[in-house]
Amino acid sequence: MMSKHCLMVGAGLSGAVIGRMLAEAGHRITIVDARAHVGGNCHTERDAETGVMVHIYGPHIFHTDDAEVWDYVNKFETFLPYKNRVKTTSQGAVYSLPVNLHTINQYFGQTLRPDEARVFLESKADTSITDPQTFEDQALRFVGPELYEAFFKGYTIKQWGCQPTDLPASILKRLPVRFNYDDNYFYHKFQGMPENGYTAMIEAILDHPGITVQLETTVSRDQAAQYDHVFYSGPIDGWFGYELGRLGYRTLDFERFDYQGDYQGCAVMNYGDVDVPYTRITEHKHFSPWESHEGSVLYREFSRACGPEDIPYYPIRMVAEKTLLQEYVDRAEAEANVTFVGRLGTYRYLDMDVTIREALDCGRRFLAAQAAGEKMPAFTVNPL
Structure with missing residues (x-):
């Protein structure tokens, strides 16, 4: 099998996992990302003043029943126990969710x-x-x-x-309703948080001599055509320059504030009353319960419609969006040597474990297609 030079657009979970698999198989991998860091929306970093590990784009809690995915992430980072116990303030009282x-x-x-x-x-x-x-x-x-x-x-x-x-x-x-006193938000067998954050994990995945990472870098479709194959994890409509219009997303605004001590006693406090403008407050030191910090970093989250310059978080996928998505899928399937992956590339809300599962499957599909001399499809999972 001849070595290929593959481009990964996006240094998040999809690009990192696929890139690592292909690099280990002897392919040459270039990964580009428009941001100044790897990890996409999973990016974590330590706050300089408090030492708290902060989930910069909102909390990401790892939970899965997929043993292979759990073993995969633990190869690159130690995952420590964490249970997501969400509280909500509603009508003047606090309840468990x-x-x-x-x-x-x-x-x-x-x-x-x-x-x-x-x-x-x-x-x-x-x-x-x-x-x-x-x-x-x-x-x-x-x-x-x-x-x-x-x-x-x-x-x-x-x-x-x-x-x-x-x-x-x-x-x-x-959204489940439980008739017992279990307040763990997830039912999954494997649950935890990376000891040193998600960015450290993704950096470890990318640490391979066959992988080159270029941050603060964008690639045009013409430039991408110079590679043997492209795995694109950006917005599918963005690949086509939004020629048919933009798919709808919700985005988030974060209002950070610091506190000396423990502000709310839990990692996530939802606010169910419509007259409270934010949806929740997250207190990030509680996402690392094995650590101890006097200072605290918190974010109020505000949800709104996503504009052209905003970070897309949640695909809306209403009737109008699905109609437009079908048109972009048709265009994508006519592309040569491009595979659309991940949350943005397939316009689907994906948990981290599903993203990794699909990336592993996609990488294997590419290697099998290369071995058989077959064409790699535009999608390995139907976005519709």
Whole structure:
């Protein structure tokens, strides 16, 4: 198999994992990123004043049931135990999320057992909704009006910038209700945080003689054509110069503030009331519970529509966006020697473990295609 010179556009998880696999197979890899650091939105760095490990673009908590992915990340960085226990301030009180038996008993002033809580919540639900179509339908059918108003409605309006009646029911289906006292936000078998941050992990993945990294660098389509193959993890519409229009995203604004001591006693505090302008406050020293810091670094998060100069976070994927996405997918599939990967390249919300899984699969697909003399497809996962 002849060695290829491959370009990775983006030094986040997708580019790093694919690049490492191909470099280990003997290919020459160039990775470019417009930012001044590797890691994409997973980038972490130590705050100079407090020593706190800060998640610069918002918190990233690693959780997976994929044993291979868990073993992969632990090859490059030590992951220490971390459980994501989210709290929410709503209507003047603090509750645990996801909604669990404690939340239900606290909110309604009850002492229900699990079987009693199931019956009780079903009595609150709107059973006339047999086929929920919208977020609001699903919430009313699932938890009833009181819990919907307290924990879901206001937060959703702030997060998505529209009414819950305009969002599909599928968004809420990802939010569990538990009839026990388990307040761990995730169910996954493997959960943790990298001891030295995600950037250290990604730097270790990129530490290979076959990989060259160029930061604060952009590459045009014409320049990319000089490489044998391109793996593009930037916005799919950006590859085409937004010729057909821009896909919709939500972006985040972060308002940092410091505190001497412990500000909120937890890593994540949501704010469910719509009259509180931010969606949550994150206190970053709590993401590294094995460390001890007197000072604290916090961010208030504000969600809004993503403009041309903003960092895209959450793909909207409503009907209009999916229609436009189909047009860009058709164009992408007509491209030669370009594969679109990752959250932006496929216009899908992806957790870190899924991103790594897809990158591993993509790298293997490329190596298999090279060995068989076959063409590498534009997508290894259908974005639609």
